[in-house]
Amino acid sequence: MNMANKNDKSRRRFLQKLGIAGASTVAGSALLLQGCSDSNKASGNKVKVLTADNKLVEVDVAHLKPGDKIQDLKYLQKRGREGIPGKKFVMVVDLAKCKNARKCMKACQSAHQLKPEMHHLNVLEMEDPVKKTSYWMPKTCQHCDNPPCVSVCPVDATFKRQDGIVLIDNERCIGCRFCVAACPYSARTFNWTEPKNSDKMADVTYDMELNVPQKKGTVTKCAFSADQLRHGKLPYCVSACPNGVYYFGDQNEDLVTNGTTKKTVRLSHLLEENAAYTLMPELGTQPSVYYLPPRESEG
Amino acid sequence: MKNNKGYHIIILFCLCFLAVANVNAQSDWQAPAEENEKLSPFLFDDDMVLEGRIAYENSCTSCHGTPGQDDFTPMSPPPGDPAAEQFQAQSDGSMFYKIKMGRGTMPKFEDAFADDELWNIVAYIRSFNEDYKQELPNMEGVVIPEYAMSLSFDENVDKLVVKVFAEELPQPEVSVSAYVMGTFGKHLLGKAQTNELGIAYVDVDPTLPGDEEGKVNVMVKATKEFARAKVEKHMVMAKPTERHSAIEGRHIWSTDRMAPIWLKITFFVSVFGVWFALLFIVFGLRNIKKAREEA
Incomplete structure (x- = not known):
C-alpha cells in the first residue's frame, strides 16, 4: 500500500512537473509572440486611408505596409470591374463655350498613351446646313445605359460597371472590333500599330481604369478617367479645358462641377434650363453624356 | 521683292499693334479704389500657400499656366503669368477683386470660392515674389470673436x-x-x-x-x-433617394453571370436533353443494325 502510495505520489509529481513544463513552454512562446508583435506597436500617428470597398478608415502609421496592391494585376482587374458603389457618373458638354482649344484632347492623349491620330475624345466641326454656320463639338464615348458595344462583345472584354462607366479590358480583348462596328457614335479606336512609348511602358502593370499600357491589336476607348474619379478628381479632359465647356458629376447627387471654374450646379436644372439633348436618342442607347446646344453669339 | 518687304513691314506693324493692344487691355483693368486697398485678414503662411496651390492648379492653370514658366494659353487678351512683374505690381486687394469678380474671358470665381479661399490663391501667387512683404491691417485693440x-x-x-x-x-x-x-x-x-x-x-x-x-x-x-x-x-435635409446600380436587373447586354438561375437550368436541361435524344436515337439505330446482323 505504502509502495503503491509512493509510486502514486511520484507519478503525480511527474505529471505535475510535466504540467509545469508544458505551461511554461506555452507561456514562454506566448511571450515570445508578444515580443514579435511589439515591433508592430502603434506609434500614435494616425492616417486616414481609403479601403478597397471605399470606406474611409483611420489606421496607425506603424500598421501600414508599402502598398504593392497597385502593382497587382488581379487587384486592379477586380477593382476595375466593380466600379465605385453608389455613383452614376455623367458629363455635360456646353457647346456654346467650346472654342476648339483642344486642351482636352491633348490631356486625354497624354494620359492614355495615345498617338496623335488616336482619339478617345475628338473635337469635331459641325456645320449647320440651314444657317450656314458651324460650331465645335467635343465627342467622347457616351457611356450609354444601354450600350450596343457591350451586347456584341463575344468575350466580355468590354462591360458596363455599377457606376455607369463602360470600360474595356485589353487583357481580354481579342481585337475582333465588333464593338467598333456596333458603336453608333464611332467612339472607339483600334491600336493598329505598337502604341506610343510601348518600350517605356513594358513593365507597367495594366490598369483598365486608365487603359494603360495600351496593347497592339486591341480596342481602346474613353474611360471617363475612372482612375481619377476613384480619387475624387475630375477627368483629365474636364480639368484641362480652359473655356468651361465640361461639367462632370454624379447623377445620384444631381450635382455637376464645371472643370474650369469649379462651380457646382444642379444637374437637373442645368439640363432643363438649357434645353439639353443627347446624341441619337432615337437609338435608345440612353447616353450619360448630355449636350447643351450652341447659342448664337450676341450681336 | 519690294512688295514682299512691304508686306513684312505691314505684318510686323500689325503684330506690334496687337501686342500693345493686348498689354493695354490687361493694364486697363483697374480694381475700384476701395477694393484696391483691401488687405488680407490672414497672415500668408505655408498652409495658405498650399491650399492656394491646390485651388490654383484646379481652376487657374488651364489658362494662366504654371507660375514662373510663362506657359499660359495664348488668348486675346493674354491671361499672363501670375509670377510676372505686371501681376506682382498689383496690390493684394486688386488681385483679390479680379479673381473674385472676373471680366471678359477671366471667369468670375465669386460663387466657386469663399473669401478665405480667394486669399489662399493670392497667397500662392505672392509666394513667387521674393521681394513681397505682406501689408497687414492695423489690428491693435481689435478683439476677434470665436464663433x-x-x-x-x-x-x-x-x-x-x-x-x-x-x-x-x-x-x-x-x-x-x-x-x-x-x-x-x-x-x-x-x-x-x-x-x-x-x-x-x-x-x-x-x-x-x-x-x-x-x-x-x-x-x-x-x-x-x-x-x-x-x-x-x-x-x-434632402429627399431620401435609393441609389441603384447602373447594371442591376437584366439587359440585352447582360453577361451570363447576371442571368437568373431558372434560365441557366432551362438552358442546360434543353441542351443536354437534345444531346441525350440524339445519342439515344444513334444508339437505337446501332442496336437495330447489330440485331439485324446477328439475325
Missing part, C-alpha cells in the same frame, strides 16, 4: 437653420454661406445674414436628392470682419 455654430433643418419650411454664437451670446449680422458637398465640388445653397437672435435661414430645395435616409454633407461658413468659422455636418 460656434449649430445647424438644424426645419422641414416645415424647408430651411436650414444656422445659429451663430460667441461665448454663448447670439451674434447678429454675421454673413452665413451654406454649401452642399458634392463629389467634385461644393454647391452653394444660399447666403444669408443672422438676425438679432443670431439665427440665419437658408432655403433648401426639397427636390435635392440625399442618400437612403435623406442625408447630405453640409458645409456652413460664417464671416464678419475678421471673425471666421466653418462647420461641416452630415445631416438629414
Whole structure:
C-alpha cells in the first residue's frame, strides 16, 4: 500500500512537473509572440486611408505596409470591374463655350498613351446646313445605359460597371472590333500599330481604369478617367479645358462641377434650363453624356 | 521683292499693334479704389500657400499656366503669368477683386470660392515674389470673436437653420454661406445674414436628392470682419433617394453571370436533353443494325 502510495505520489509529481513544463513552454512562446508583435506597436500617428470597398478608415502609421496592391494585376482587374458603389457618373458638354482649344484632347492623349491620330475624345466641326454656320463639338464615348458595344462583345472584354462607366479590358480583348462596328457614335479606336512609348511602358502593370499600357491589336476607348474619379478628381479632359465647356458629376447627387471654374450646379436644372439633348436618342442607347446646344453669339 | 518687304513691314506693324493692344487691355483693368486697398485678414503662411496651390492648379492653370514658366494659353487678351512683374505690381486687394469678380474671358470665381479661399490663391501667387512683404491691417485693440455654430433643418419650411454664437451670446449680422458637398465640388445653397437672435435661414430645395435616409454633407461658413468659422455636418435635409446600380436587373447586354438561375437550368436541361435524344436515337439505330446482323 505504502509502495503503491509512493509510486502514486511520484507519478503525480511527474505529471505535475510535466504540467509545469508544458505551461511554461506555452507561456514562454506566448511571450515570445508578444515580443514579435511589439515591433508592430502603434506609434500614435494616425492616417486616414481609403479601403478597397471605399470606406474611409483611420489606421496607425506603424500598421501600414508599402502598398504593392497597385502593382497587382488581379487587384486592379477586380477593382476595375466593380466600379465605385453608389455613383452614376455623367458629363455635360456646353457647346456654346467650346472654342476648339483642344486642351482636352491633348490631356486625354497624354494620359492614355495615345498617338496623335488616336482619339478617345475628338473635337469635331459641325456645320449647320440651314444657317450656314458651324460650331465645335467635343465627342467622347457616351457611356450609354444601354450600350450596343457591350451586347456584341463575344468575350466580355468590354462591360458596363455599377457606376455607369463602360470600360474595356485589353487583357481580354481579342481585337475582333465588333464593338467598333456596333458603336453608333464611332467612339472607339483600334491600336493598329505598337502604341506610343510601348518600350517605356513594358513593365507597367495594366490598369483598365486608365487603359494603360495600351496593347497592339486591341480596342481602346474613353474611360471617363475612372482612375481619377476613384480619387475624387475630375477627368483629365474636364480639368484641362480652359473655356468651361465640361461639367462632370454624379447623377445620384444631381450635382455637376464645371472643370474650369469649379462651380457646382444642379444637374437637373442645368439640363432643363438649357434645353439639353443627347446624341441619337432615337437609338435608345440612353447616353450619360448630355449636350447643351450652341447659342448664337450676341450681336 | 519690294512688295514682299512691304508686306513684312505691314505684318510686323500689325503684330506690334496687337501686342500693345493686348498689354493695354490687361493694364486697363483697374480694381475700384476701395477694393484696391483691401488687405488680407490672414497672415500668408505655408498652409495658405498650399491650399492656394491646390485651388490654383484646379481652376487657374488651364489658362494662366504654371507660375514662373510663362506657359499660359495664348488668348486675346493674354491671361499672363501670375509670377510676372505686371501681376506682382498689383496690390493684394486688386488681385483679390479680379479673381473674385472676373471680366471678359477671366471667369468670375465669386460663387466657386469663399473669401478665405480667394486669399489662399493670392497667397500662392505672392509666394513667387521674393521681394513681397505682406501689408497687414492695423489690428491693435481689435478683439476677434470665436464663433460656434449649430445647424438644424426645419422641414416645415424647408430651411436650414444656422445659429451663430460667441461665448454663448447670439451674434447678429454675421454673413452665413451654406454649401452642399458634392463629389467634385461644393454647391452653394444660399447666403444669408443672422438676425438679432443670431439665427440665419437658408432655403433648401426639397427636390435635392440625399442618400437612403435623406442625408447630405453640409458645409456652413460664417464671416464678419475678421471673425471666421466653418462647420461641416452630415445631416438629414434632402429627399431620401435609393441609389441603384447602373447594371442591376437584366439587359440585352447582360453577361451570363447576371442571368437568373431558372434560365441557366432551362438552358442546360434543353441542351443536354437534345444531346441525350440524339445519342439515344444513334444508339437505337446501332442496336437495330447489330440485331439485324446477328439475325
